[in-house]
Amino acid sequence: MVTRYYESFSFVFLYIMPDSPASKTLLAHTQHLLRRACLLGVGLAAAALAGCGGGGGDPDEAALSRRELLGKRLFFDTALSTPPGQSCASCHDAARAFSGNNGSAAGVALGADGLSLGLRNTPTAMYARFAPAFSMVDEGEGSIPVGGQFLDGRAGSLEDQAGQPFFAPDEMNVASPAVLVGRVAAAEYAELFRQEWGERIFEDTAAAMEAIKGSLAAFERTERFAPFSSKFDHVAAASAAFTAQEQRGLELFMDAGKGNCAACHIADPASRNPAASLFTDFTYDNLGVPRNWRIPANNDPAFFDLGLCGPKRAAPDGDPALCGAFKVPTLRNVERRQALMHNGFFNDLRETVAFYATRDTDPARWYPGGVPFNDLPAEFAANVNRTEAPYDRQPGEAPRLDDAEIDAIVAFLRTLTDGYGPSLAGNAEPMAAAGAAPRKNAARSRTPAATRPAANAAGTGK
Numbered sequence: 001m002v003t004r005y006y007e008s009f010s011f012v013f014l015y016i017m018p019d020s021p022a023s024k025t026l027l028a029h030t031q032h033l034l035r036r037a038c039l040l041g042v043g044l045a046a047a048a049l050a051g052c053g054g055g056g057g058d059p060d061e062a063a064l065s066r067r068e069l070l071g072k073r074l075f076f077d078t079a080l081s082t083p084p085g086q087s088c089a090s091c092h093d094a095a096r097a098f099s100g101n102n103g104s105a106a107g108v109a110l111g112a113d114g115l116s117l118g119l120r121n122t123p124t125a126m127y128a129r130f131a132p133a134f135s136m137v138d139e140g141e142g143s144i145p146v147g148g149q150f151l152d153g154r155a156g157s158l159e160d161q162a163g164q165p166f167f168a169p170d171e172m173n174v175a176s177p178a179v180l181v182g183r184v185a186a187a188e189y190a191e192l193f194r195q196e197w198g199e200r201i202f203e204d205t206a207a208a209m210e211a212i213k214g215s216l217a218a219f220e221r222t223e224r225f226a227p228f229s230s231k232f233d234h235v236a237a238a239s240a241a242f243t244a245q246e247q248r249g250l251e252l253f254m255d256a257g258k259g260n261c262a263a264c265h266i267a268d269p270a271s272r273n274p275a276a277s278l279f280t281d282f283t284y285d286n287l288g289v290p291r292n293w294r295i296p297a298n299n300d301p302a303f304f305d306l307g308l309c310g311p312k313r314a315a316p317d318g319d320p321a322l323c324g325a326f327k328v329p330t331l332r333n334v335e336r337r338q339a340l341m342h343n344g345f346f347n348d349l350r351e352t353v354a355f356y357a358t359r360d361t362d363p364a365r366w367y368p369g370g371v372p373f374n375d376l377p378a379e380f381a382a383n384v385n386r387t388e389a390p391y392d393r394q395p396g397e398a399p400r401l402d403d404a405e406i407d408a409i410v411a412f413l414r415t416l417t418d419g420y421g422p423s424l425a426g427n428a429e430p431m432a433a434a435g436a437a438p439r440k441n442a443a444r445s446r447t448p449a450a451t452r453p454a455a456n457a458a459g460t461g462k
């Protein structure tokens with residue numbers, strides 16, 4: 001694959017010596033050298049200049065280790081899917097903060113076959129590395145699920161996660177690990193892969209799969225996925241100032257009696273450690289998001305995506321109290337999201353915040369016929385969080401947030417978009433244990449940890 005950097009090099013040569021035979025020879029020679037540099041991974045600076053395919057010419061490549069660079073190649077490689085054409089980046093689009101749905105307007109991702117629509121809206125892969133492994137945190141009278149990758153936490157780590165989309169029929173649709181490894185072995189970065197993982201790596205499919213997952217996870221742990229370069233970060237570092245409306249939005253976001261957003265989307269605006277403000281505590285909650293009828297599976301009125309209790313995993317503890325709960329997402333870069341919430345019901349940030357404010361005061365606005373929580377079977381409607389602001393209101397009561405307050409929160413949320421200023425990732429200190437003290441009202445299992453079978457705690461059910 002040839003990238004923009006690489007092309008601009010060729011362009012310079014052509015410009016200097018337009019159309020002469022010498023220019024063609026030189027051009028071919030230069031292309032050859034650049035390609036060699038890519039293949040051999042000779043000198044990361046050369047590789048960075050050459051672009052080496054698949055990332056759209058990333059000036060930051062020089063900073064990547066060989067393993068991270070390999071992860072990048074894999075992440076952007078559209079030749080791995082069946083049929084070819086889809087890469088991780090098709091759904092996790094760098095221009096949308098590594099979220100998006102591969103061009104689908106249904107709110108959920110379109111598969112490599114160009115027809116299949118999945119169940120869920122693609123989350124951002126940014127800041128995902130901060131999620132702890134999935135576990136049930138004991139809270140005495142019940143335990144709280146925390147962490148994990150995917151919206152139901154079913155993958156324990158980025159490595160675990162990275163192995164799954166290749167083989168999902170509604171995603172990259174690869175028939176088997178052997179097929180995938182064969183495609184990587186035929187890729188132009190195969191030599192780089194051997195250098196990193198061993199000369200004979202492609203002979204052992206299981207080992208090669210681990211290497212693919214390890215490379216992808218390494219790339220997802222690079223600064224590009226967590227630059228902490230938003231206006232919010234710069235205000236915290238005293239290198240920018242909020243407008244009056246953004247400041248008001250922040251106050252409403254933090255205020256337990258108003259937005260109360262920070263109860264779940266945790267933030268510490270006074271901290272100079274940007275990792276103290278991940279805008280999620282990685283707990284789970286059931287918000288009663290309206291049913292998205294554009295999802296083909298929802299044509300069956302008896303089908304429900306219940307997150308923590310299936311269909312893609314078994315409920316931890318087999319506890320029905322967790323049905324309908326999904327992971328609290330980070331709100332960093334939320335402005336870049338094409339669709340919002342686990343089922344992509346919303347495609348507008350302001351509407352999403354308005355939903356929080358008026359779900360209970362004006363249910364007819366969100367649920368056809370005014371019957372609330374239409375994306376849950378009746379027996380699980382009681383699992384919806386109705387006790388915490390802003391959704392602790394009754395129909396007819398005044399919402400916790402009026403229109404101007406919603407606008408202010410949206411203005412504040414727009415300050416969470418990376419790229420406002422230089423990266424402040426250097427100030428980020430790893431959290432002692434993200435989500436170590438989950439909030440009281442998180443979706444909780446009624447089973448105390450002591451009586452829980454140990455196997456469930458791993459959370460790797462499929």
Ligand code: HEC
Pocket residue numbers: 075086087088089090091092101102109110111112118120121122123124125128148149150151152158161162165166170171172216220312
């Ligand atoms: C067809 C679209 C699509 C493709 C291709 C795809 N993903 Fe995803 N990704 C999703 C969706 C949808 C989810 C959420 C699924 C769920 O919760 O069940 C997700 C979840 C994730 C998550 C978890 C984020 C979190 O906050 O929990 C990561 C990380 C991720 N994908 C990385 C990758 C990598 C790496 C690849 C390539 C190997 C990839 N994805 C390919 C759509 C896609």
Ligand code: HEC
Pocket residue numbers: 253259260261262263264265284285286287289326327328329330331334337339340341342343349352353356385388389390409
């Ligand atoms: C009780 C916990 C809780 C509180 C309080 C809360 N949220 Fe959320 N938020 C969640 C969960 C859980 C989700 C994902 C739900 C789903 O997809 O079903 C979510 C999703 C979102 C999303 C969609 C993000 C995306 O990428 O799809 C936005 C935007 C959002 N919240 C903003 C807010 C704002 C603004 C407030 C305050 C007015 C707030 N939240 C208060 C738990 C909470």
